[in-house]
Amino acid sequence: MKESSHNSFYITTPIYYVNAEPHIGHAYSTIVADVIARFYRLSGFETFFLTGTDEHGDKVVEAAESSGETVKAYVDRISKTFKDTWPGLDITNDYFVRTTDKSHQDTVREILSRVYAKGDIYFSEYEGKYCIGCERFYTDTELVDGNCPIHMSEPKLIREENYFFRMGKYQDWLIDYIDKHPDFIRPERYRNEVLAFLKEPLEDLCISRPKKRLSWGISLPFDDNYVTYVWFDALINYISAIGYPEGEQFKKFWPVAQHVIAKDILKPHGIYWPCMLKAAGIEPYQHLNVHGYWNVDAGKMSKSLGNIVRPLDLAKKYGLDAFRYFLLRDMVFGLDSDFSEESLVRRLNADLANDFGNLVSRSMTMAIKYFDGLMPAPAKLEEADISLKEAALKVIEDYKDMMEEFAFHKALIAVWGLIGRANKYIDSMKPWAMAKSDRQGLGAVLNNVAEIIRIVSVLLWPFMPQTSEKIQHQLGLGVVGLDLPLNSLKEWGKTEKVRPISKAPPLFPRVNPVRELKRAPLDTKHMKEQELRGSKRRDFHPDRVKLKKEEKVRDEPELISLEELERLDLRVGIIKEAEPIPGSEKLVKLTVDIGEERTIVAGLANHYQIDELKNKQVIVLTNLKPVKLMGVESRGMILATEDERGVYLLIPDKESKPGSKIR
Numbered sequence: 001m002k003e004s005s006h007n008s009f010y011i012t013t014p015i016y017y018v019n020a021e022p023h024i025g026h027a028y029s030t031i032v033a034d035v036i037a038r039f040y041r042l043s044g045f046e047t048f049f050l051t052g053t054d055e056h057g058d059k060v061v062e063a064a065e066s067s068g069e070t071v072k073a074y075v076d077r078i079s080k081t082f083k084d085t086w087p088g089l090d091i092t093n094d095y096f097v098r099t100t101d102k103s104h105q106d107t108v109r110e111i112l113s114r115v116y117a118k119g120d121i122y123f124s125e126y127e128g129k130y131c132i133g134c135e136r137f138y139t140d141t142e143l144v145d146g147n148c149p150i151h152m153s154e155p156k157l158i159r160e161e162n163y164f165f166r167m168g169k170y171q172d173w174l175i176d177y178i179d180k181h182p183d184f185i186r187p188e189r190y191r192n193e194v195l196a197f198l199k200e201p202l203e204d205l206c207i208s209r210p211k212k213r214l215s216w217g218i219s220l221p222f223d224d225n226y227v228t229y230v231w232f233d234a235l236i237n238y239i240s241a242i243g244y245p246e247g248e249q250f251k252k253f254w255p256v257a258q259h260v261i262a263k264d265i266l267k268p269h270g271i272y273w274p275c276m277l278k279a280a281g282i283e284p285y286q287h288l289n290v291h292g293y294w295n296v297d298a299g300k301m302s303k304s305l306g307n308i309v310r311p312l313d314l315a316k317k318y319g320l321d322a323f324r325y326f327l328l329r330d331m332v333f334g335l336d337s338d339f340s341e342e343s344l345v346r347r348l349n350a351d352l353a354n355d356f357g358n359l360v361s362r363s364m365t366m367a368i369k370y371f372d373g374l375m376p377a378p379a380k381l382e383e384a385d386i387s388l389k390e391a392a393l394k395v396i397e398d399y400k401d402m403m404e405e406f407a408f409h410k411a412l413i414a415v416w417g418l419i420g421r422a423n424k425y426i427d428s429m430k431p432w433a434m435a436k437s438d439r440q441g442l443g444a445v446l447n448n449v450a451e452i453i454r455i456v457s458v459l460l461w462p463f464m465p466q467t468s469e470k471i472q473h474q475l476g477l478g479v480v481g482l483d484l485p486l487n488s489l490k491e492w493g494k495t496e497k498v499r500p501i502s503k504a505p506p507l508f509p510r511v512n513p514v515r516e517l518k519r520a521p522l523d524t525k526h527m528k529e530q531e532l533r534g535s536k537r538r539d540f541h542p543d544r545v546k547l548k549k550e551e552k553v554r555d556e557p558e559l560i561s562l563e564e565l566e567r568l569d570l571r572v573g574i575i576k577e578a579e580p581i582p583g584s585e586k587l588v589k590l591t592v593d594i595g596e597e598r599t600i601v602a603g604l605a606n607h608y609q610i611d612e613l614k615n616k617q618v619i620v621l622t623n624l625k626p627v628k629l630m631g632v633e634s635r636g637m638i639l640a641t642e643d644e645r646g647v648y649l650l651i652p653d654k655e656s657k658p659g660s661k662i663r
């Protein structure tokens, strides 16, 4: 590990405003922090993971007023929805901070007193344009056509006397610090963005609000007529929660602090916060890790658009681990991403059910079938085995580097490279053929594959802890989760004689995209709103509706009549027998019961094991003209679908009688 001088690690999420309930954007930042916290724990680091809620400021007061509750009752209620959401996403935060906590308020006052005593806070009159949505003043150059660039609304002109923090004084220091610490703010695009802000003279920061305008906040220690500006208050949570200034945790964790935020709050974290720390005589944090935005329906998620995506709904519908995997695999950390349930389902079926799920199920099935569930001992490694092992060791090293850089999608691509490699290894070693002639060779192959599965289960634990532990149980390793740390992966051959290798239900049942995407709307409010507007889910934006119409004109498919469709005799079949066809790599000979027995030749040998095919329900086109393939007459065709990852059989959703007609 690069940061080996410390063996502790501290990670924070933004503390979320309590003016809205948790959505997929909050869930992403929090899951990212969870994945990285788990990764460092797995690497043997003492880790502290902090999240919480930001409960002061105009925005929160406005939301409380419109809910009809007292501000205190309102913030308690919404803060609790955040706190209660996280266990449902397997978030392992060590502490949940609230800015209304007394200890936090005391720390804010302590920092203010220090900075005031130093002469870095002064009193002055100010007139400025203030956006309530952003809780900040804007300069004219920052506005777009006179509007706030984020909320597109005109800021209020406010003239009042306030306290100011001499932020400008720290401008040169900050530029120099960022120059000397190139990965202080990462990825690089956000470092550049901060440096671009710093090209303009840095104005002092207004850090108070008169109580006559806003009374919900932390009183200034040196003037009781004012409360603290919400950002000066909120940022301090990162040190108040770990016992600044004297607490043991502060001493241990602050030197290794890393923040996770999205690009929307880059300026407060990349500029205000380091300057505040410097003024208070505290070392800067170690890294600011900035990610992009999840967009929905090609635009921003917002309550008024009714397109809020709720994380717990998705986790419930598709499984928590699939949801966590999707978020971390689909977004390139630092860039924006479009959220769609369709792509979640695609990844679930292709990466999880097909690649990963199949690897585990086919190898466990063989170990049970051929060795009665007792994993055979490792044998001397042959060339193909050595190359598999070396590939695995390389993936472990690459994975560590990528995780430290927050390049989660790359780490997952590397792990999937290994999964693909193991699947190919099985295909080329053909263990089912070895079963007849070479039991020792068969044992060695299964042992090697079990090693890969063990390694993959450890690498995936930060992302998919439940699945990973299920596999570790199945492998019968005796220990799971954190008891299988990353450094246990240095040794090859750990799965020798472990018992029992149990058969378990599929890790990721395939999802029927057509049915699931229609079923159970994720957000009933969203659907209602769309019904009102008379449009379907994906056609929310007028532009998109237009585009769809144009596309239709261009790609009008050739239409057939019902009579033509009825000429196809499609029926449910059950594969009774499957055998390889000598001399053919691709073809298998199947005996299929479609109410009567048929011989059908299918190109499935590279995609399914012979044993897996037996007893599978399939859909058969029964009235296809017979053809002879490799000397075998085939009477019918088994339906399958193909994408870049492979071929999958179409199967009835529920067990159906052989010969049932498809209509």
Ligand code: MSP
Pocket (backbone or CB within 6 Å): 013, 014, 015, 016, 017, 018, 024, 025, 026, 028, 029, 054, 234, 235, 236, 237, 260, 261, 262, 263, 264, 265, 292, 293, 294, 295, 301
């Ligand atoms: N309270 C401040 C943060 C203070 S931190 C000292 C705040 N709160 S917030 O509720 O608005 O949360 C903003 C953060 O939520 C973003 O920085 C990001 O972490 C997460 N996200 C909210 N919407 C998001 C997306 N659509 N996409 C990705 N993450 C986003 O700002």
